[in-house]
Amino acid sequence: MGEVKVIATPQSFPCARIEWALRIKGVEYEYLKEDLANKSPLLLQSNPAHKKVPVLLHHDNPIAESLVILEYIDETWKENPLLPLDPYERAQARFWAKFIDDKCVFGVWGATVAQGEEKEKAIDAALESLAFIEKEIEGKKYFGGEKIGYLDIVVGWMSHWLNVLEELGEIELLTAERFPSLHAWSHNFIQTPPIKDCIPPRETVVEYFSFGINYVRSLEASTKS
Amino acid sequence: MAEANVVLLDFWPSSYGMRVKIALAEKGITYECKQEDFQAKSSLLLETNPVHKMIPVLIHNGKPICESLNIVQYIDEAWNHKPSLLPSDLYKRSQARFWGDYIDKNVYNSVKRVWTGKGKEQEEHNKQFIECLKTLEDELANKPYFGGEDFGYVDVALVPFTSWFYTVETFGKLSIEEECPKLVAWAKRCMQKDSVATSLPHPHKIYAFALQYKQRHGLE
Numbered sequence: 370m371g372e373v374k375v376i377a378t379p380q381s382f383p384c385a386r387i388e389w390a391l392r393i394k395g396v397e398y399e400y401l402k403e404d405l406a407n408k409s410p411l412l413l414q415s416n417p418a419h420k421k422v423p424v425l426l427h428h429d430n431p432i433a434e435s436l437v438i439l440e441y442i443d444e445t446w447k448e449n450p451l452l453p454l455d456p457y458e459r460a461q462a463r464f465w466a467k468f469i470d471d472k473c474v475f476g477v478w479g480a481t482v483a484q485g486e487e488k489e490k491a492i493d494a495a496l497e498s499l500a501f502i503e504k505e506i507e508g509k510k511y512f513g514g515e516k517i518g519y520l521d522i523v524v525g526w527m528s529h530w531l532n533v534l535e536e537l538g539e540i541e542l543l544t545a546e547r548f549p550s551l552h553a554w555s556h557n558f559i560q561t562p563p564i565k566d567c568i569p570p571r572e573t574v575v576e577y578f579s580f581g582i583n584y585v586r587s588l589e590a591s592t593k594s
Numbered sequence: 595m596a597e598a599n600v601v602l603l604d605f606w607p608s609s610y611g612m613r614v615k616i617a618l619a620e621k622g623i624t625y626e627c628k629q630e631d632f633q634a635k636s637s638l639l640l641e642t643n644p645v646h647k648m649i650p651v652l653i654h655n656g657k658p659i660c661e662s663l664n665i666v667q668y669i670d671e672a673w674n675h676k677p678s679l680l681p682s683d684l685y686k687r688s689q690a691r692f693w694g695d696y697i698d699k700n701v702y703n704s705v706k707r708v709w710t711g712k713g714k715e716q717e718e719h720n721k722q723f724i725e726c727l728k729t730l731e732d733e734l735a736n737k738p739y740f741g742g743e744d745f746g747y748v749d750v751a752l753v754p755f756t757s758w759f760y761t762v763e764t765f766g767k768l769s770i771e772e773e774c775p776k777l778v779a780w781a782k783r784c785m786q787k788d789s790v791a792t793s794l795p796h797p798h799k800i801y802a803f804a805l806q807y808k809q810r811h812g813l814e
Contacts, residue, residue: 418696418729432688434695441688456671460659467661468645501645 382526383435392563481538600625612754619789760797
């Protein structure tokens, strides 16, 4: 099927999504590690609109945005399908993927960086978004059913990166008491091969997020003063 | 007579609702269209889109699908006769999805900021809006449509916002045709299609709606 390269950084969970998908499909790829502080000409040329990782290069044709890349991978390599075949089921999976990226990711990030009076409101918003996902996984081993699917890959950041954000933001979101099914899923997911092969060491994720959190907080402090 | 098994919950000035109407028209699907009142959302809307409580919602055989580009993809897959909205070439399909996502992330907000903006921020909002359009114009390049020779997914995603151009130009005091002539030519080309012409309200109606909205929210 031709040569496949991934421009990525190990600490980034959108990048992990791409590696998980390629490995589930048994696709070999070359990993081009990007230094986000010093972006390569290849990245800037491959994703001029956003200048972000991940980017998939297939026969040197670039594709950006993790959800777009996941669909491309699923359509190009037919083994171990990630999205359901039925159009209605596909629409549901896409709906939840967008919800996760728009509401859960930003909700959790918001709760992490918020300080003072705004923190409680931000935590409530994050919890509300997670409650929807809890309902989706109730009674299922994976979001995809018996096997890992598209939505598991999209939610995958909750199995490792979320916990780092909780620690750095001094918040507790994904607990067994509050979200038993999602909590159980996250423990199961992270131990499933090939998922666990692409989990970056915790310290690197801590460093990665700490930088972002401090940056956002200092920006807010300077606009308020 | 409209097919009872296809219902669209809509709000006529919404560009997102227009996307769905265009897609349904492209496929020749008849449907029942129900207008929502945002001051008093129907129980059907709250039931079919409990997560966002927003239009558009397509209800097909009683099953709801939400989020406009999601609905457009569903329409393309569930009624997979021609014309196809997404390209058959897998790489071109990925690019169509990428630009649909780009339009979702950038156009609505930049449009809204121009027509609701005021004071010294207006210039910055105008600049960002034009920059966004220029990026899209670069992507269009010299093609008749974003997908190439055929009208498709990205055209469906973007063309509804052109019904808001008159509003943006009037409030923002700018000329989109001067800044992005190729995009304006593309919009006129799209309007020659029945599916688009019958799905977009007249720009003056949109302007009247925007004016009322601004008065109601004290944004003059």
